Amino acid sequence: MIPIKTIRLRKLNMALVTPFTTSFGTFHDKQFYVIEAEDEQGHVGYGESVAFTSPWYNEETVETNRHIITDFLIPALKGATIKHPEDVDYLFKPFRRNLMAKAAMEGAIWDLYAKQQKIPLATALGGDARTIDVGVSIGIKPSIDDLITSVRQSVNQGYKRIKVKIKPGWDVEPLSRVREAFPDIDMMADANSAYTLNDIDTLKQLDDLNLMMIEQPLAHDDIIDHATLQQAIGTPVCLDESIHSLEDTRKAIELGSCQIINIKIGRVGGLTEAKRIHDYCLKHGIDVWCGGMLEAGIGRAHNIALTTLPGFTLPGDTAASSLYWHQDIISPEVTVQNGVIHVTNKPGIGYDLDVLALEKFTEETEAFSVN
Numbered sequence: 103m104i105p106i107k108t109i110r111l112r113k114l115n116m117a118l119v120t121p122f123t124t125s126f127g128t129f130h131d132k133q134f135y136v137i138e139a140e141d142e143q144g145h146v147g148y149g150e151s152v153a154f155t156s157p158w159y160n161e162e163t164v165e166t167n168r169h170i171i172t173d174f175l176i177p178a179l180k181g182a183t184i185k186h187p188e189d190v191d192y193l194f195k196p197f198r199r200n201l202m203a204k205a206a207m208e209g210a211i212w213d214l215y216a217k218q219q220k221i222p223l224a225t226a227l228g229g230d231a232r233t234i235d236v237g238v239s240i241g242i243k244p245s246i247d248d249l250i251t252s253v254r255q256s257v258n259q260g261y262k263r264i265k266v267k268i269k270p271g272w273d274v275e276p277l278s279r280v281r282e283a284f285p286d287i288d289m290m291a292d293a294n295s296a297y298t299l300n301d302i303d304t305l306k307q308l309d310d311l312n313l314m315m316i317e318q319p320l321a322h323d324d325i326i327d328h329a330t331l332q333q334a335i336g337t338p339v340c341l342d343e344s345i346h347s348l349e350d351t352r353k354a355i356e357l358g359s360c361q362i363i364n365i366k367i368g369r370v371g372g373l374t375e376a377k378r379i380h381d382y383c384l385k386h387g388i389d390v391w392c393g394g395m396l397e398a399g400i401g402r403a404h405n406i407a408l409t410t411l412p413g414f415t416l417p418g419d420t421a422a423s424s425l426y427w428h429q430d431i432i433s434p435e436v437t438v439q440n441g442v443i444h445v446t447n448k449p450g451i452g453y454d455l456d457v458l459a460l461e462k463f464t465e466e467t468e469a470f471s472v473n
């Protein structure tokens with residue numbers, strides 16, 4: 103690779119079109135870092151951090167990302183010889199976890215590499231799909247009627263799969279009403295670790311609803327109880343938060359903890375590990391799909407590139423920019439036609455940056471020399 107000259111951190115703050123409710127409360131906007139990796143010839147690769155401002159999804163936050171990137175990952179790049187983006191994954195190995203910080207940096211370097219090679223990031227990763235199917239994730243709503251309305255909107259827009267968030271007290275009844283209204287849609291539930299093995303009877307009732315999967319029903323750091331649960335229910339278990347690496351994937355598959363894995367680039371430390379997990383699952387007949395973290399356009403573009411790999415057999419959460427942002431930071435924005443994204447064959451992430459929008463949402467910028 104042409105050596106990296108500068109790493110720039112841009113802290114962005116963007117208002118969400120739809121507030122996003124989690125166990126920590128409701129987010130109305132999202133702060134995150136855009137990482138710009140510039141080489142000595144002026145090519146710029148872009149990455150996007152996906153950590154939230156509070157550690158509700160994993161241990162990372164926007165501020166821990168900045169700390170790890172500026173105090174450890176950028177210094178590690180100084181003087182390092184990066185021949186291929188896979189070298190970055192190796193370079194960052196000595197630093198424990200902080201996978202979203204690593205993924206943001208590594209993603210920018212993968213994009214820079216692809217632009218230097220004048221190939222799409224998808225091609226650099228080994229993907230060749232020209233279109234990808236996408237679904238949509240619907241949060242917990244004030245009423246079942248509101249949920250039905252949201253599902254109808256998404257179905258009418260042609261999304262290939264509807265993901266409905268559930269929690270104790272908001273599960274069998276709302277999902278049954280959705281299934282009654284939409285007997286034939288591909289539907290899944292995302293429990294975000296809200297249940298325990300004491301809830302097996304409730305979760306068994308979901309078997310009657312022909313769900314594609316139930317995502318992360320039990321503890322965020324468990325694969326043992328998920329194996330017990332998978333034995334007890336017919337609905338395929340999908341793991342999200344429990345899987346941080348290829349090793350976690352191997353263990354979960356060997357234990358029978360899941361039948362499907364939601365791969366999120368940020369959760370597993372970057373595109374290199376995400377590809378390793380994909381390749382392993384492809385070999386072992388485990389379906390995978392690409393999860394979302396409410397990314398802006400750069401993160402969305404990385405998700406699209408990854409999803410072109412052959413093992414991404416199920417629709418992911420990479421919905422259109424307009425479902426999340428009044429204005430995205432890429433041009434063109436990510437659009438979805440009848441549940442399908444057409445993959446661009448432009449170099450790197452395949453989208454230009456909308457510089458005016460980027461500046462508009464930038465709260466601060468820092469530059470670090472690497473050579």
Ligand SMILES: O=C(O)CCC(=O)C1=CC=C[C@@H](O)[C@@H]1C(=O)O
Binds near residue numbers: 159294394
């Ligand atoms: O980006 C999207 O639209 C998907 C967002 C989404 O469903 C999630 C984001 C982060 C954590 C979870 O709440 C959930 C998920 O489990 O994937």
Ligand SMILES: [Mg+2]
Binds near residue numbers: 292318342364393
């Ligand atoms: Mg999930």
